[in-house]
Amino acid sequence: MLAVSVSCTTGKYIQPVAPSDVTVIPTPTAPTTPAASPTAPSTPAASVTRISISGNAALTRIGETSQLTATATLSDNTTKDVTGDGRWSSGDVRVITLSSTGLMTVVAFGVSLVSFNYQNRGSGLSVTATPPGTFAISGRVRRPAGGPLPNFRVVDAISGRFGMTDLNGQFSVAELPRLQARFKVEMEGYEPAEKEATQTSVDLPVQRVVRVTAGETVKPDPLAPNDLSYVVGGNRCDDCHLIRVVVPQAGTVHVHVTWHGGSKLSLCAEGQVVAGDPGSLTADVPVSAAHEVLMYLGAAPPNGVSGHTPFTFETSLR
Numbered sequence: 001m002l003a004v005s006v007s008c009t010t011g012k013y014i015q016p017v018a019p020s021d022v023t024v025i026p027t028p029t030a031p032t033t034p035a036a037s038p039t040a041p042s043t044p045a046a047s048v049t050r051i052s053i054s055g056n057a058a059l060t061r062i063g064e065t066s067q068l069t070a071t072a073t074l075s076d077n078t079t080k081d082v083t084g085d086g087r088w089s090s091g092d093v094r095v096i097t098l099s100s101t102g103l104m105t106v107v108a109f110g111v112s113l114v115s116f117n118y119q120n121r122g123s124g125l126s127v128t129a130t131p132p133g134t135f136a137i138s139g140r141v142r143r144p145a146g147g148p149l150p151n152f153r154v155v156d157a158i159s160g161r162f163g164m165t166d167l168n169g170q171f172s173v174a175e176l177p178r179l180q181a182r183f184k185v186e187m188e189g190y191e192p193a194e195k196e197a198t199q200t201s202v203d204l205p206v207q208r209v210v211r212v213t214a215g216e217t218v219k220p221d222p223l224a225p226n227d228l229s230y231v232v233g234g235n236r237c238d239d240c241h242l243i244r245v246v247v248p249q250a251g252t253v254h255v256h257v258t259w260h261g262g263s264k265l266s267l268c269a270e271g272q273v274v275a276g277d278p279g280s281l282t283a284d285v286p287v288s289a290a291h292e293v294l295m296y297l298g299a300a301p302p303n304g305v306s307g308h309t310p311f312t313f314e315t316s317l318r
Contacts, residue, residue: 240298
């Protein structure tokens, strides 16, 4: 039985509410944030450790083409074809031209170094173009301690064939009947040079002419490692310079040579060999008549010079 209630303030009758008629509104709660999933450690991207070039490197006719392939070896021991992703270049575009995708074309007979670079890694391949049954030899003409020599004509004295050096001093001679050549270089202002070659590459150092009259002092190009070699009588002068001393009359040419560093030098002149101390050499060379005396200054055997060695060559006639 329900009780009847009357409002004391209004005197009005208030209808009681049954419990089943009451709607309970729940108290709102803050949204929950799902727990973050653990992050797996990131794996660094594989890096390039080596580049290799493959393809036909022995071509036999002008106009012939050959496709090269560049393969990158990665740090995770996988490989990737990157032929079209890097930069191709030809060391001698007079012989071989290259497309951006590694397609070679022969434009003349000779030898060219083809190179490919990708992500700070590179590789090279020597490409030879010469008719079947013939050979090609490449080389570099340089001035020791002075760099490459462009526009030099290099002649094979055996076959008569020749090549011209490019801006890097590089040259090649193809269509040789055998893997043998005797290369000669002659250029105004430089001493003639000759070199036997029985391999596919050759180094040809040449020296500027140094000529003084007795009584003069000269400071030629420095001596350098892998400099010229001369055979003087039964003696060999390595890392050597030829100095031509013009003697106007009979007498004794007094030579005084000074240089920096610990190298020991020797002087070959008029059949005698004079060895110096570290940093200094003095020689007296008798001359019976007026003529040009050839003097050879180089490393005292069996050692070579340890680095670029500037020197002063002082002469007087007594």
